[in-house]
Amino acid sequence: MPTYAFTTEDIEYIRHGDKPQMMKLYRPTGDGPFPMIIDLHGGAWSSGDLADCDARDRVLAASGFVVGAINFRHGTEGYLACMADINFCIRWFKANAKRFNGNPAKFGLSGTSSGGHLAMLSSMRPHDARYESIPLPAGSPAVDATAQAIVMQWPVINPISRYRHARRLRDSANPPAWIGNIPERQEGFWGGDAGMIEGNPMLILEKGEKVTMPPTLWIQGQPDQTHDYRDPESPVELNEPLRFSHNYRKACGHIETLYIDNATKVSDQSHNPTAAFFQRFLG
Numbered sequence: 001m002p003t004y005a006f007t008t009e010d011i012e013y014i015r016h017g018d019k020p021q022m023m024k025l026y027r028p029t030g031d032g033p034f035p036m037i038i039d040l041h042g043g044a045w046s047s048g049d050l051a052d053c054d055a056r057d058r059v060l061a062a063s064g065f066v067v068g069a070i071n072f073r074h075g076t077e078g079y080l081a082c083m084a085d086i087n088f089c090i091r092w093f094k095a096n097a098k099r100f101n102g103n104p105a106k107f108g109l110s111g112t113s114s115g116g117h118l119a120m121l122s123s124m125r126p127h128d129a130r131y132e133s134i135p136l137p138a139g140s141p142a143v144d145a146t147a148q149a150i151v152m153q154w155p156v157i158n159p160i161s162r163y164r165h166a167r168r169l170r171d172s173a174n175p176p177a178w179i180g181n182i183p184e185r186q187e188g189f190w191g192g193d194a195g196m197i198e199g200n201p202m203l204i205l206e207k208g209e210k211v212t213m214p215p216t217l218w219i220q221g222q223p224d225q226t227h228d229y230r231d232p233e234s235p236v237e238l239n240e241p242l243r244f245s246h247n248y249r250k251a252c253g254h255i256e257t258l259y260i261d262n263a264t265k266v267s268d269q270s271h272n273p274t275a276a277f278f279q280r281f282l283g
Contacts, residue, residue, distance in 0.1 A: 004028035006061035013070065013089050014134070021085055023068040023093075024050050026061035027100060035106035035282035036097060038090055039069045042113030044156070045082070046075040046185040052112070056153075059271040060110075065278060066102040068093055076188045079195050080130050086122050087131040087145045094143040095136055106282040108149040110274060113227070116155025116218075120201045123147045124211035149281035150216040151274045154227040154265070157244050158203070159186065160196035161231040169225075178226055205247035206235070213253030217277040218245065219270050221262030 006028045012020040028034050039057055041048040053069035060067045072085035094104035111119035125131060126145035136143075156162050163186045170179045190196045197203055204211060220228055220241045230239045236246060241257055248255040256277070260269045 002064065003062050004030055004064050006058075011068075013068075013092050014085065016073065021071050021073070021089075022050065023070045023089065024054070024057070025100065026057050026065075026067040026069075028061055028064050028066065030064070032066075032101035033097065033103040034064055034066045034101060035108065035278065036093060036100070036102040036104060037065050037067045037108040037110055037278060037282075038086075038093060039067055040072075040086065040109070040111035040115030040118050041069070042111070042115045042156075043074070044182050044185050045079075045114045045118075045159075045189040048074075048115070053110075055266070056110070056112075056271045056274060059268065059275050060278070063275040063279060064283070065108075065275075066100050074189060075185070079190055079199050080133075082118065082189075083122065083128075083131040083199075084133050086118060087126070087128075088134040088136070090122070090126075090145040090147075091132075091136055091140075091143050095140045104143060105148075107147050108151070108278050108282050109147045110151045110153070110278075111155065112153040114156050116152030117157055117159065117201065119147075119150055120152060120155065120157065120216070121199055123150050123214055124201060124204060126212055146212060147214050149278055150214050151219065151277050152216065153219045153270055153274070154221055154224060155218065156227060157201050158231065158240055159190060159200055160193060161202070161233070161240065162186075162227075163193075163196055164233075165229055165231065176225060202240070202244055202247065205244070205251055211251075213248060213251060215254040215281050216248065216256070217273065218255065218257045219265075219273060220257060220259050221265035222259050224262045
């Protein structure tokens with residue numbers, strides 16, 4: 001595959017009051033139009049920044065994708081505000097595809113940790129009225145928030161499971177350092193157990209909700225107690241990545257799981273498979 005030079009640009013895609021939400025655009029140099037990707041940062045739904053996506057998005061842009069790494073409302077601004085920003089940004093990015101030399105018919109979503117969860121949830125419910133609540137400017141093209149491919153890097157796919165997992169470990173004799181105040185941060189974003197259950201891709205599949213299921217890659221580091229564990233309430237004897245993959249395939253979706261070394265996962269060992277998967281399904 002060719003390697004492309006690319007440019008970067010900071011763009012405000014929406015503003016709430018006096019607070020802009022920003023995109024960092026990575027645009028390959030060439031004829032195009034190029035497939036388009038939105039990349040979502042992690043941070044337990046309460047922190048993180050689009051800069052966290054930079055190394056991966058440089059690989060994607062060099063591979064021939066127009067990429068937008070974005071910030072969005074999170075933390076105590078809540079689950080639905082977050083999903084509304086992401087859904088709007090996808091539609092806005094597609095509506096402006098010609099400006100960015102992009103092809104809106106070849107669109108992917110990428111996300112890390114909680115961003116992987118948000119990518120999957122957005123792709124499952126692209127027409128949810130709550131998520132579509134922010135209209136595009138008058139006269140915009142008729143576009144929607146559907147995606148043709150998803151790559152999740154070690155996603156927190158099951159918010160209620162991860163919340164209870166963190167609380168159990170924090171109450172143990174030797175709690176791991178990663179937990180910190182994650183339970184409280186999740187409570188602030190989700191507003192309690194009901195939100196963590198409703199906006200939950202794992203449980204959405206297990207209760208049989210009819211959703212959109214684009215081809216998906218789950219990249220998972222090992223060992224990783226934060227994302228690769230077994231939920232004691234799970235109906236199957238599988239850790240969360242394979243439990244989700246089982247559910248996705250059972251619902252007739254295409255999903256692949258790639259395990260890599262957790263200690264060096266934020267590197268080309270995850271960036272290159274991300275680009276290769278998108279090349280297969282969007283290229």
